[in-house]
Amino acid sequence: MSDLDFDALEGRYAEERERRLRSDGMAQYEPLAERFAALARDPHADPDFARDPLEEDCEVLIIGGGFAGLLAGARLREDGIDSIRVVEKGADFGGTWYWNRYPGAACDVEATIYLPMLEELGHIPTERYPRASEIHSYCGKIAERYDLRRAALFQTEARDLQWDPSRSRWIVRTDRGDQIAARFVVSCTGLLSNPKLPRIPGIETFAGHAFHTSRWDYGYTRGDETGGMTGLADKVVGIVGTGSTGVQVIPHLAASAQHLFVFQRTPASVEVRNNGPLDPASFAGRQPGWARERRDNFTTLTGGGYAPVDLVGDSWTDIIRGVMPRLENGAPVADPEALRRAELLKAEAVRQRVSAEVVDPATAEALKPWFHYFCKRPCFHDEYLASFNRPNVILVDTKGKGVERFTSAGAVVDGVEYPLDCLVLATGFDFLVDYCAEAGLDIVGPEGALADRWADGPLTLHGMQTHGFPNFFMMAIAQAGAAVNYVHTADEQTQTIAHIIAETRKRGAATIQPSRKAERAWVEEIVEGAKGRRAFLESCTPGYYSYEGRRERRALLNDFYAPGPMAYIELLRRWRQTGDMAGLELG
Ligand code: NDP
Secondary structure, three states: OOOOOHHHHHHHHHHHHHHHOOOOHHHHEEEOOHHHHHHHOOOOOOOOOOOOOOEEEEEEEEEOOOHHHHHHHHHHHHOOOOOEEEEOOOOOOOOHHHHOOOOOOEOOOOHHHHOOOHHHHOOOOOEOOOEHHHHHHHHHHHHHHOOOHHHEEOOOOEEEEEEEOOOOEEEEEEOOOOEEEEEEEEEOOOOOOOEEEEOOOOHHHOOOEEEEHHHOOHHHHOOEOOEOOHHHOOOEEEEEOOOHHHHHHHHHHHHHOOEEEEEEOOOOOEEOOOOOEOOHHHHOOOOOOHHHHHHHHHHHHHOOOOOOOOOOOOHHHHHHHHHOOEOOOOOEOOOHHHHHHHHHHHHHHHHHHHHHHOOOHHHHHHOOOOOOOOOOOOEEOOOHHHHOOOOOEEEEEOOOOOOOEEOOOEEEEOOEEEEOOEEEEOOOEOOOOOHHHHHOOEEEEOOEEHHHHOOOOOOOEOOOEOOOOOOEEEOOOOOOOOOOOHHHHHHHHHHHHHHHHHHHHHOOOOOEEEOHHHHHHHHHHHHHHHHHHHHHHHOOOOOHHHHHHOOOHHHOOOOOOOOOHHHHHHHHHHHHHHOOOOOEEEO
């Protein structure tokens, strides 16, 4: 690889980016609503479920029962709070792991650090990257351990939150007619939770069977998360989307479908997965705190920091070692040219892996990604590339343009129609577009609506609280630390929220909110720190990180704490330890 022409490589990146830029940016997508509302139906829930509306008071209302909501509930229980309500749209806890049950769904961060509370529950995952069902059932274990099931209102969506100043309570209304007065509200509505569809002309006319990956229709495909989809044995299947989801699901579709057409717009960067069983014995007898140490180590390394050892040692940490090399003494390499070359070489190794795995040279060429590392989240799989060696799998490379249109019979690319029986949409989720819209919440505080206050983007202290909305907390990553392992950030945030709620109660205050001054300082720090990252993303091939290549006003405000995810976590830890509630106003 020493003879690589680095300038030519960057030239190719720029060309490929140019090919993908489109004037409609984010507007190229639409939610699973209105004309596609039927596709949003929950395949796992009882459609006839009914119950009487509730009118009640509680101390803390948690919106969302994924990992963030579970962690919030667990930490509050640890602090002795009994009066908790959890409102959850699905029919069970699990969040992402409730909805995403497509074949091949598994975590992409090692489970020993992705799954929270392993030490508290005395649990060791079966594999490094276990399947969705194992993670979903672990969510249930947390709920049981912290007695959260009795708190849950499933198949229920919180819709509006109105502050009642006379009682210092949030009045929360749901789609089932409930009215819950809550002293504190913790909104844990998730990241990447609203599925989106591409507005491809004619998509609504497709007469075959279609579904989004987060609503997998096993009634049609048969089989389960391990594959074995006998319902597809005589079907021609098309899949749109080759991101993290597409990469996990395509090997299973390839194994089950009579024919599979993969409609590719941008090839994914696919690294080695190297999954394998975990031996519980190797974790026995470890010192208490091992899980935290392992997590901290991973977040430090993947956030670009230094640690003398690499405790997880997976493809994520290998990527960082490649892209951000260090000198023998651990100091970061400072030479910009050396860093540039290291990053380009790492991406070249990904392309060489494609050549090594895919037999047909033209298909291999089409599967090679041409963009900087971190323009998109890397994917990890050991069977994805080889799937394209199967005779029943055809890669339809749209050369950055995407599917041209749909007819009632199938997809059209470059004027050629591909008739399909079934269309799988692995086209992703909304990400940091508009907090209130994504959370599905209409939030009105004592001084007005959050949607108005945040019309240009979020304004927070530590990404978790906002002035003018007392006793309201958000679990989010905008203006917070963006760790590769989101659950790590979530765990520290929930500990902080539980700490604030406990202190507020202890001090006998009715309300707690950030001061304008502290909020302004935090927002300024975020915006200043975000400028470099945004400039990089604006040079990237489009994707959800870069608002599809469009300059969005809210992008800077939606950005993350620049010193890094571990620095953010350490900041929260210090803030809790100090115990003075700095930046908050008690009322
Ligand atoms: P992504 O947004 O990453 O991928 C969407 C895919 O759809 C892209 O390949 C995109 O192409 C393609 N696409 C969109 N519109 C069109 C079109 N008109 N024609 C052709 N292709 C189109 O969504 P994912 O669900 O894959 O992943 C989202 C995120 O969720 C991940 O980045 C990850 O953070 C998380 N995730 C994590 C998993 C895990 O931990 N195991 C598994 C799955 C998801 P293009 O690239 O050109 O835009």
